[in-house]
Amino acid sequence: MTSLTIGIIGAGRIGKLHVDNLKKIPQIRIKSVSDVFIDHLESWAKEKQIEVLTSDYHELLNDPEIQAVFICSPTNTHATIIKEAALAGKNIFCEKPVSFSVEETEEALAVVEKAGVKLQIGFNRRFDPNFRRIQTLVKDGQIGQPHILRITSRDPEPPGVDYVKASGGLFMDMMIHDFDMARYVMDSEVVEVSAAGAVLVDPAIGEAGDIDTAIVTLKFANGALGVIDNSRQAVYGYDQRLEVFGAKGAAQADNNRPTTVEISTAESVTKDKPLYFFLERYTQAYIDEVSEFASAILENTEITCTGFDGLQAQKIAKAAKESLEKGAPVQLKQAAPVI
Template sequence: MTFTIGIIGAGRIGQLHVENLSALPFVRVKSVSDIKVDHLQDWAARYQVEELTTDYHLLLQDPEIQAIFICTPTSTHAGIIKEVALSKKDIFCEKPVSFSVKETKEALEVVSKTGVKLQVGFNRRFDPDFIKLRQVVEDGGIGIPHLLKITSRDPAPPSIDYIINSGGLFMDMMIHDFDMARFMIGSEVKTVSAVGAVLIDPKIGEVGDIDTAIVTLTFANGAIGVIDNSRQAIYGYDQRVEVLGSEGMAHVENNRPSTIEISTKDRVVKDNPLYFFIERYKDAYIEEVKEFVNLCVMGKKNICDGNDGLQAELIAKAAKESLDKGHPVHLDLYESHSK
């Protein structure tokens, strides 16, 4: 019994998935495609990848390959999803599904018609801390949820080139938090209200984006929430979630490389948070691909499906509109509106 996988896109995240998949028993990463593959020979050998190609269609035509990971730039996701779905292979697609709600919906329709499985790469749903927090909330450990607080800050801004193609802070960065908000509260977002600022690098403003933002949410179940994002938390990747409920409050803190504390004449020093997502979500990335295999092979529950991808995009679009227009945006009106 072997589960055979192909990977489209071998950038940082594509490689990470290959490495994590290669450590799973019974999983075979047969083929990897990218625009260039010559530099990947040693890496492929190390992780027993059998085939490198610049033509991802070969993967779609390979009858041995049962599932495809889409790790290409976002602008190509929706198109490839449709092709893969039509080739009847299961799909793992990196977030966001696309920059366009319309394209995402079309892709999801093809997925739905062909009946293949689709898992979207919101890796934080697979983090042990957040899973535990969600469990407490779901089990009523803090009563009925009233107020959600998500702090999510990167250690350093990406390049301006990256930002130009990122879809903007809401679609590129806060989209993770929009998904976390839905996951944690277990209810849909009703309204979105955003403030944003360019405080870290004026060039980010020049290309039409922001680098610091606070977004307020209201949920269908009555709860309210707030997300704050910064492209630069100089002390490291800041990832905290807190839920206040009628019977208590639960929260998770940053993970640190060690528990060391050093007390000297003037101060007590401890470690900064883990530097960035690769370090912080190391285990989540492993769990994410394990769960995808479980979904495809054992028919387990889909923890992050296409609709989850779509909803996060809708909220991100609404946040951008709220920022641009200076008023809150209602998601239900918004959808017809944005068509």
């Protein structure tokens, strides 16, 4: 295959970002975009040279020219569209999570497996050069047997309450990225989850039934331990740090900053704040994830972040919520990869 024709389902912030990044790949043709609010997208679609604009995503699935679709619509639509796209013979890129229900996700993955199409889940942090470097160091044994994983992930400001209500909660919406990162970096499945959470940023988040501050501890099948801390508000910027400590040493990934300049005077030592939010921090990761998805189809190679990876992160998120509610650790059964 020398070229790839793509359709985008959902043209919100992330859908538009994928369009911009796919435009950087010469072999890609973005033929169609579907969105329920199509009337507001005409000038944008014209600027991006989108050939077809529609409010009905089925038009993309029924188009024989389209070989792959990007599902960037709300989470509660993902599983249904995945199944329909797979049955239509389309390769699929789907934003996380696949669904809010493990059973629904498993059903969607079974349809994908039977159809024989490729499915990639949008855990973009796997493609960050810093985190990839640490994953390689761990896999190559340069840190020795991993003992402790530490992930810090804090947003610069909390989302609106309407978003919180539809998000699936902090574990499913926010920390799910860190759950995937934990499995990816440690190359081991999580077997036990313990969660603690609080409402310390915005009382309205608590009134909506969620938390805005959390710490989760993990036990891995390889014997290692992990700790993840999340907050919906870090006043100094987007705080994204990771460390793996092992028998031979440790590797850390610090925050990305506008510059690496450090100013030292008699009064203080200062440096730039972290980049403000995810679109800045993970610019290259977003580009690389869509590029590798396209390459996997064009060259018929393996997907980097599979449906199975999406399912496992979702199971950890579910276990974290259960642990928070019960006030006790929750065990996870290991499963063999299927997609």
